[in-house]
Amino acid sequence: MSQPNVTMKVRPVNGKSCFIDIQGEVTAWAENALMDAYNQATSAxxxxxxxxxxxxxFMNSSGIGLLVTLLIRVKRQNQRLLACHLGEHYQQIFELTRLNEVIDIYKTEADVLRSLPIAG
Known part of the structure; x- marks a missing residue:
């Protein structure tokens, strides 16, 4: 059985938002890491x-499937899913799969931060 080649770090930014920094490969093996990071962000x-x-x-079709699963969980919790620093290849995949219609995509972290509501 393969081991995941991914790490995910959760960073709270304003009391109501968290970054999940993804390092490595998002494949089927990344499911536990992604869902653990999501649960940590939600708990915060x-x-x-x-x-x-x-x-x-790297991200394959199983990784895209994980993002869809995450999106469903996010929507059930009345949260928003956003993304940044998505390379051109993956931007095209998001467009083909229409994920770009349900996940707000920003070029940089600074762009995301400017779009967020001020915590109050």
Whole structure:
């Protein structure tokens, strides 16, 4: 059985939002890491979950499936899913799969932060 080649770090940013920094490969093996990171962000009270793909090495169709699963969980919790630092190849995949219609995509972390409501 293969081991996941991914790490995910949760970073709260304003009391209502958390970045999930993804480093490595998002494949079927990343499910536990992604869901653990999501649960950690939710436990911290996040209403916006921001996937930071700056250090993404690889994502396959199983990884896209994980994002769909995550999106369903996010919607059930009345949260928003956002993404930043998505490479051109993966931007095209998001467009083909129409994930870009349900996940707000930003070029940089700073762009995401400017779009967030001020915590109050």
């Amino acid at each position: 009270g996040a209403k916006e979950i921001i996937l930071n793909f700056a250090q993404l090495d």
